[in-house]
Amino acid sequence: MNMMISMAWRNIWRNKVRSVVIMISIALGLVAGLFIMGLYEGVLNDRLNTVIRQEVAHLQVHHPRFQRDYEAVFCLDSASRLVERIRSLENVQAVSARTVAPGMLATSTGSAGVQILGVMPVDEDAVSGLKQKLIEGEGFKANRHNQVVIGRKLADKVNLRLNSKLVLTFTDSENNLVSAAFRVAGVYQSTNAPLEERLVYVHAADLNRLMQMEDACHEIAVLLNRDEAMTTAEQQLNRLYPNLLIENWQQLSPETKLMIETTDTYSIIFIVIIMLALMFGIINTMLMAVLERTREIGMLVALGMNKLRLFMLVLWETVILTLTGAPFGLLLSWLLITHLGNSGIDISSISGAAMSGFGFSSLIFPRFPWSSLPLVLYIVCITALLASLVPSFKALRLIPVEAMRQ
Amino acid sequence: MWLLKLAWKNLWRNRSRTLVTQSAISFAVLLSVTTSSLQDGVFDHFVRNMVSYYSGYIQVHKVGYWEQQILDNAAVRNTAVESVIANHPDVNALASRIESYALASVDEITKGCVVIGVEPDAEPQITQLDQRVASGRYFEHNDQRPVALLSEGLAKRLQLPVGDTVILISQGYHGAMAAGKYRVIGLVRFGSPELNDQVLYLPLPVAQAFFSAENLVTSYVLSLATDKNLERTAASIHRSIGQEYEVMTWKEMMPEVDQHIQTDKGTMYIISGILYLLIGFGIFGTLLMLMAERKYELGMLVAIGMKKQKLMVVLLIESVLNVVVGCVAGMLASVPVVWYLHVHPIRFSGELAEAYQRFGFEPVFPASTDGWLFVVQGIVVLAMGFLLSLYPLLKVWRLDVVTAMRK
Amino acid sequence: MDTIIDAHQVTKTYNPKAIPVMAVNDVHMHIERGEFTALVGPSGSGKTTLLNLIGGLDKPDTGSIVIHGTDITRLSANQLIDFRLRNIGFVFQAFNLIPVLSARENVELIMQLQRAPKAEIRKRAAILFDQIGLTDKMDTRPAQLSGGQQQRVAVARALASRPQVVLADEPTANLDSKSASNLLDIMSKLNREENMTFIFSTHDQRVIERARRVITLVDGKIASDTARVDTSHRHDV
Numbered sequence A: 001m002n003m004m005i006s007m008a009w010r011n012i013w014r015n016k017v018r019s020v021v022i023m024i025s026i027a028l029g030l031v032a033g034l035f036i037m038g039l040y041e042g043v044l045n046d047r048l049n050t051v052i053r054q055e056v057a058h059l060q061v062h063h064p065r066f067q068r069d070y071e072a073v074f075c076l077d078s079a080s081r082l083v084e085r086i087r088s089l090e091n092v093q094a095v096s097a098r099t100v101a102p103g104m105l106a107t108s109t110g111s112a113g114v115q116i117l118g119v120m121p122v123d124e125d126a127v128s129g130l131k132q133k134l135i136e137g138e139g140f141k142a143n144r145h146n147q148v149v150i151g152r153k154l155a156d157k158v159n160l161r162l163n164s165k166l167v168l169t170f171t172d173s174e175n176n177l178v179s180a181a182f183r184v185a186g187v188y189q190s191t192n193a194p195l196e197e198r199l200v201y202v203h204a205a206d207l208n209r210l211m212q213m214e215d216a217c218h219e220i221a222v223l224l225n226r227d228e229a230m231t232t233a234e235q236q237l238n239r240l241y242p243n244l245l246i247e248n249w250q251q252l253s254p255e256t257k258l259m260i261e262t263t264d265t266y267s268i269i270f271i272v273i274i275m276l277a278l279m280f281g282i283i284n285t286m287l288m289a290v291l292e293r294t295r296e297i298g299m300l301v302a303l304g305m306n307k308l309r310l311f312m313l314v315l316w317e318t319v320i321l322t323l324t325g326a327p328f329g330l331l332l333s334w335l336l337i338t339h340l341g342n343s344g345i346d347i348s349s350i351s352g353a354a355m356s357g358f359g360f361s362s363l364i365f366p367r368f369p370w371s372s373l374p375l376v377l378y379i380v381c382i383t384a385l386l387a388s389l390v391p392s393f394k395a396l397r398l399i400p401v402e403a404m405r406q
Numbered sequence B: 001m002w003l004l005k006l007a008w009k010n011l012w013r014n015r016s017r018t019l020v021t022q023s024a025i026s027f028a029v030l031l032s033v034t035t036s037s038l039q040d041g042v043f044d045h046f047v048r049n050m051v052s053y054y055s056g057y058i059q060v061h062k063v064g065y066w067e068q069q070i071l072d073n074a075a076v077r078n079t080a081v082e083s084v085i086a087n088h089p090d091v092n093a094l095a096s097r098i099e100s101y102a103l104a105s106v107d108e109i110t111k112g113c114v115v116i117g118v119e120p121d122a123e124p125q126i127t128q129l130d131q132r133v134a135s136g137r138y139f140e141h142n143d144q145r146p147v148a149l150l151s152e153g154l155a156k157r158l159q160l161p162v163g164d165t166v167i168l169i170s171q172g173y174h175g176a177m178a179a180g181k182y183r184v185i186g187l188v189r190f191g192s193p194e195l196n197d198q199v200l201y202l203p204l205p206v207a208q209a210f211f212s213a214e215n216l217v218t219s220y221v222l223s224l225a226t227d228k229n230l231e232r233t234a235a236s237i238h239r240s241i242g243q244e245y246e247v248m249t250w251k252e253m254m255p256e257v258d259q260h261i262q263t264d265k266g267t268m269y270i271i272s273g274i275l276y277l278l279i280g281f282g283i284f285g286t287l288l289m290l291m292a293e294r295k296y297e298l299g300m301l302v303a304i305g306m307k308k309q310k311l312m313v314v315l316l317i318e319s320v321l322n323v324v325v326g327c328v329a330g331m332l333a334s335v336p337v338v339w340y341l342h343v344h345p346i347r348f349s350g351e352l353a354e355a356y357q358r359f360g361f362e363p364v365f366p367a368s369t370d371g372w373l374f375v376v377q378g379i380v381v382l383a384m385g386f387l388l389s390l391y392p393l394l395k396v397w398r399l400d401v402v403t404a405m406r407k
Numbered sequence C: 001m002d003t004i005i006d007a008h009q010v011t012k013t014y015n016p017k018a019i020p021v022m023a024v025n026d027v028h029m030h031i032e033r034g035e036f037t038a039l040v041g042p043s044g045s046g047k048t049t050l051l052n053l054i055g056g057l058d059k060p061d062t063g064s065i066v067i068h069g070t071d072i073t074r075l076s077a078n079q080l081i082d083f084r085l086r087n088i089g090f091v092f093q094a095f096n097l098i099p100v101l102s103a104r105e106n107v108e109l110i111m112q113l114q115r116a117p118k119a120e121i122r123k124r125a126a127i128l129f130d131q132i133g134l135t136d137k138m139d140t141r142p143a144q145l146s147g148g149q150q151q152r153v154a155v156a157r158a159l160a161s162r163p164q165v166v167l168a169d170e171p172t173a174n175l176d177s178k179s180a181s182n183l184l185d186i187m188s189k190l191n192r193e194e195n196m197t198f199i200f201s202t203h204d205q206r207v208i209e210r211a212r213r214v215i216t217l218v219d220g221k222i223a224s225d226t227a228r229v230d231t232s233h234r235h236d237v
């Protein structure tokens, strides 16, 4: 055994360039695997952040029938107490209570179907960053009634400016049609065009008054300080309010979940392809190494080295190369990903596509994929070992008499 | 000539070595073709799914409609324009729509909704609307009856079963009052809550009558054979139908989807780069061992009086033969692989597949069979192979006879 | 006496389909323990082929080869490997040694493959290096040894596992006459001291003179088989 390892070890140093090429290949394979994972984690993290921090938040609380019917009566009573209670829970960063009314927005030139959200401006800023999304106007001002903040797409569509007047029509809690005039106090821009076209924000006090609702709301959005705390928080809320519907972002934004899982799945496909490339590199190089040593292997067999040992000899060589290449790869990936994670990769310069200003960033910030590290390491090592089987078998198939005639 | 012969003999004499080298190259081609065909296929599939949802690849409106989506910006139907569009070689199908908002009410309940008037026969060619019917039936051929298809979510909100009647109220063309009663003949299901909660379909003439917008359409929706010529097709249609119309691609209509795809394409380029790097290393490793193995032989040839230049020519010929044969073999080998992945696309299962099906997407990653892919990837590897073949030449150039002959 | 090799009607044909070459043709051979035999004959007469057959590297088409009671023509490939490891020592014409192992490691390799105890391996290696007179070169890599020294190490390695017979195919072909005679000295010394059976093929007349039995092959057949006066004592004193 010792002899085998020491022979394998010395074989490695026979042709240093070759061994370095294999080690670099293995390191590169590892870097590739981790980098792809890191890249996607960066992309997904970015999108997830957008979805959670700008759109749906981590969790939302509704009356169980509300989302099906959008009826004003399916509201959460004693909203302020509920909000305070939720706010005091562990890991909760911000909470926003919203009164929701589907309705129509009309101006002198046109109309559009909208979703009216009555919010407490400070709370909404904390949960979905409404204030940061404003591109025109300053948003809600204290002591003014009937202000509205609308999306840029909607503003363009129905020709609204800052301070324009518009009429919102919706049904109140008694199912009467209510219309009221509002003035545009701000225009926001988001990365989600359909939402930007549909969601309009008004002050909760105004909307509740118009809908004849007292201390009530329809939706409570809960932002947590850690993504990982979501399941616990969800369970806690479910325990506290068994009669309410608690949903997480995955349920609220199935498209995002879909996208994330799609990306996860196809990143695995590409890792498999990259691994095939790595495997073929190792196979060829090791195969050449075996062919180079034909005579010597023939002699070893003639002297009585049995097949298992010969097999192990070539296998050990690959194992050692893998074990030396892998740490390099790890270190390199870590350096690369942390560096790019800080500076960002400009995707537009790579794909050649102009990233237009829709609030999108063309920078990707890869994150070191700690969670998939064992998987990638495992895949790379298995790949290297599988690859070494081919040259090992080739070595076995050499016929000593013929090998030595060369 | 004798150099060529020598090179040829060298290749034949050590067949396993030649085979390893050539298979290294062809495997490189095979991998890069497969990768790029999967990458292309995934995006094609994704785009096809996205546009078949609602928007189509291209829409044609009267100028200004997109900015201000109101009925007053609708276009008068023009059969000349329609036939120009429909006869464009890249256009697969064409459907007209009229679209606006309305309040839908049933008894006490009133909800806002999007009313879309569609051509019952043409629409399914673009959005497979008929296949999205979850209960009830789809419109009939040339349907003129006052009937409606509701999205499931909307029907739930209105507590409206198939067979009942819904009342629509809205503002029609030029501010006319619009009101009508429609029998619900079916429910359609969409994976996206956006659509599922608010759309209501009427046959086109019925919708036009409702909005007092006889012979008006808000949009022509086009489906294309492929996403490849999207911009070119849009521009050429625009040229031929004139400035009164705006021609918009799905990229302009759904910039956020385009952004996501661009980002993903960027990451794909990075992945391809990594792949090339690994492939390059694989080929280099092979050439390296090749040279190590042949050192003695080459040293001997120089020792017995062969000029290094001549030897380099021989090696160059060998490399060119190896690389070319490898590339061609790789391209040939990738045809069945890609074809297989096209016919039997990688199918995924579990939660993700369910989610896909909810959205009405097929849960597969198909491969693209675009012939260009093969050529482009073949050429990339060919170039890489030639570049790496310089290594043996360099090695010969620097060959020292005495050290080479020492075993 | 103790029979080591009993070959009977051994035939080996190459290219049986195209242009058949009878490399070894109906050979009978009987060798006792402790013999020191030279296999001679013109180039292409079948010496290497015969040695390969006896060593179990190749299989004859017909006939049987019994080595110390075992008919090796009946062994499977795996059994043959093991048989070689325990019963046959090889010395080849050139490039005999594993380049990445030192001289001592080359000698120890066989014993390690046989899983001999470590202490014994050490002891045996030391004795052998003493016998071939290379104790000071034990830790040198083959590349740093002369051709003659390499062949001496190869002989030591062949003897390391105390095989039944040592087969050497033109061991002196690449050596100058002084090194050749030195190698022969060592071989005949080990032949006597360890009572080791040697068969070696050669073209060299001076080497032939040192053998005690000479078998001549012509076209794969044994043309003559003569015992010689024991001349090795000349160098003894």
Ligand SMILES: Nc1ncnc2c1ncn2[C@@H]1O[C@H](COP(=O)(O)OP(=O)(O)OP(=O)(O)O)[C@@H](O)[C@H]1O
Residues within 6 Å of the ligand: C014, C015, C021, C022, C023, C041, C042, C043, C044, C045, C046, C047, C048, C049, C050
């Ligand atoms: N693998 C092979 N295939 C075909 N013919 C072979 C093969 N090996 C040996 N021969 C032929 O068998 C015959 C005997 O060869 P062998 O090598 O045994 O001769 P030899 O006596 O060792 O010659 P030399 O003194 O030159 O080493 C020769 O005619 C040779 O051409």
Ligand SMILES: [Mg+2]
Residues within 6 Å of the ligand: C047, C048, C049, C169
């Ligand atoms: Mg011979």
